[in-house]
Amino acid sequence: MNDEDEDDVKAKDPAIIAMEVADQIAYLRKLKFQYLEQNAKDKYVKSIVSDIDDAPIVTAEENKVLARTNEDKKEKLKIAKGRLNEVQSNIRLLGPMVEQDYQRVKEATDRAALLSQKIIDARTALILLRQTHPKPRLTIPLAEQKLQDQVEEMQMLNDQVQDIKQKAKMEKGRVKTGTVDVENLRLQASEAEKAVKAAQLDEDDSRLVPLYDWYTASLALHRSISNLADSHSVSENELQLTYKIDMPSPSRPHHVVIALIFAPDTRKLAAAQVSGLDELGVEAGDVIDAHVQVDDPHGLIAALLARARAAALA
Template sequence: MSVDAESFQAAFQAAQLDLAAKVEQFNAAEINAEKIDVKDPAVIVQDLAAQTSHLRKLKFRFLEQNAKAKYIRNIVTDIDDAAFVTEEDNQLLDAQAAEKKEQLREAKQTLAEGRQEYRELAPRVEAEYVRLKDAAAKAQDLTQKIIDARLALTRLRQAHPKPHLTISGAEQRLTDQVMEMQELSDQISEAQKNVAGMKGGVKTGTQEVEKLRADRAEAEKAVKAAKVNADDDSLMPLYNQHVASLKLHKSVLDMPNAVQEKENALQLEYVIERQPISIQLAFHPNTRQLADVNVTGLDEQGVDVSEVLGKHTDANDVPGLVAGVLNIARVVAAS
């Protein structure tokens, strides 16, 4: 028994618990409210109850072990050296215990009043707490947005170095672009008017050509019906009329000359605004199928008519091909 008490006392002293200093340190410690993890009040009450129960167990064990140590020390010590406990000592201890109990009761009462006050104030500050919490979240969000905006602005400045376009410079550029667009619109309107006039002229020329074709057909029928030789004087008026029709047809189409180079090849020569245009037509032998077309006179002006040639060649549309080439030549000459 004595060995256990002495070993416990030695272990207790070697532990250097210094409970009094720990109590003073705990009471003097400052609590930083910002570092406290706010929990549910019910959870805090449970934690407090658990800590209180644990401290009570520690206190009871300490008192128990301390009493055992004193009792054993008094038993094993010589009677001459033993410390006697008198009635006055017990009364003094009872008075000190009563005083400490009274202090403890007052502290508990103060703590209970504080807890009750906290419970009453909690609903009042809850709305303000929620508002401040939302404001803090909003402030954090705005801070992140400001950082992102600054980063985006920095990237824009790096991507678009100085000199930057000023407001006055941008307005001047806008005015110049508006004027340029207006000039282009006027040019488009003028070109559309010219195209409309050319279309009217082409339509009139086409009607005249159709009329001349009809006259030519009538003349051919008259020649076949007459069945006269070349010396017959009655053929001369028809010949002259046919020649005059051909001249009129050439003048309408600006075609001063038409040459048949081969049996299946025909060269048409036109003059558009003093610009000679030559169209060479090649047909498949013994057919009226258009085989190849070659246009000269527009290449020098940088005009590409390959699309028109390919379209009408595939369709075997000689009149449409000639009309398309001449329309392009007239538009180029007018511009």
Template sequence: MSTPQPTDQAAFNLDAAKVLQSKLEGLGLHISNIRDGFNSKPVDGLEDWLGEGLGSKIPSAIAADVASQMSFLRKLKFQYLEQNAKHQYIKTIVNDEAPMITADDNEALMISNQRKKEGLKAAKLKLAEKYQDVRRLAPLVEHDYNRAKELGNEAVALAQSIIDARLAITRLRQAHPQPRLTIPTAEEYLAAQITEMQELEDKLRDASDQVAGVRESVKEGSKEMERLSVERAEIGWDVKARGYGADDRRAASLCEQYSAALTLHRGLVSMGSSQSVAENELRLTYLLEPDGARSRTLEPRKVHVVLLFQPTARQLVEARVEGVDTGDISSIIDAYVEANDVPGVVGAILARCRAVSAI
């Protein structure tokens, strides 16, 4: 059998490759299926591992993935050598003229294999060095990465704080439009307010002292009035007991004396008039003279005190003030009403009215 020409050799090689492909498909090796199965094989910690393009992963997971790939490559290498030997054997027995294999060919193949082994060994050494460098530099890179991550989080927090501060400043500017107080102006305004408050406190202290004095005088006047009322009642009973008539000069003299005393008492407590509106209602009118320089230009202010009693007992039920705004003194009035202290409630009301008129 003659040696085939180059064109015939290419066609022969093509036919041989087709025959080998058909035989490989018939053998059921399924190398591609094995590769797909390896890629889809679940590994602990590597459920989402899809290759190197996904970025940094856990070093232990990468080591496990590399080990599984090396195991797969060893199996693939063994299968490749096995199929290559089968192919060479089939090619030798099918071909009419067996290729001549000489000692030189074996020597050249051995030298080539030796060179490839040395290259493979050098590549493995370099790979081992790379792995060693990775293991050595991994903690440093991790430290720098953690530091960079912390700085990034801090930068994000600071940026958010800056945004919040700007928003707060914007809200303050909207709430307080122009003209705004500067720090020196605000300090001057504060000093002026402090001075004004001190002056008002002094005035309030003086007014409180005046109110206390008036209250004491009113209490004394109330006691004197109560004493005179008792004396008047006793004298009235004495007059009735002695049987003084209307034409008795002594009774007239006593009436004039007590009328003068009553007029003097009214002058002391500034009472203008008293009126019994009903059986259990007494209306007292007082004239409050203004203090100081205002007494020349202002007229006396009328204050009406209305006292309500129980119809069947001498018990005070209610006290009201008319003609002047005394504020909230209901607690003071209620205390005197519960104690049935008529002079006390009248004195307290008048003291309050004088204090309000003095302000």
């Protein structure tokens, strides 16, 4: 808003107008009093300095006329003052109402100006949008059809996600069961090994054949449960195991190679190397470090296979 608009607003403000009127009335009263005082002084001086013969003769009748005139003027002045007081009372009473109406009108005017500017901006943006995106434009029916297609696609993808989650749940159950079976077989193998050492049987003892058959069957069961594809000793203290990871159809199975490195002349796990997990997006460093510290090769293999199978089904 510029200076001229501010002056117009001040000129239309009822409170400011009332103050200016009061100042003007006070000034006029002072001016009138000064005029009457100066006029009386002039007449008094003229009556003193003028000759008695030339001075006008004032009779009692003229004084009565002047008195009646003064009374009439006083009565008129009283009536005028009463009207003025009434007008001032009305101004004081109606001033706040007028001020409220003025503020409402001002707010409505500002709002109308703001809305007008917004309309102009919206039209400008619409023109730019039409220039940026020429015909053919996306209509409401096409947009609704596209929305319907996207909803159907999302529903189909949601169904696929549910199927994958169900398969993953089943696979986790199978892995959990297999892990329990492997642990049981490991305990049974350990007990069988202790029994063999305690018996100290000869190589040609006939009781060794059933034990060998049972151990072979247990090893075959372990291979089938954990999908152990290959196992061989790279050196005296390194064992390399290759596991097959089933992938969702139609992908081919993925192989993960786990190399267990033991400390020389001991059965303590010293280190482990894994290949094939990077393709599945699995980070195995923390798992390897945790199990190497506690010397748990069986737990390490189970944890790595669980992560690999979970990543394959994700």
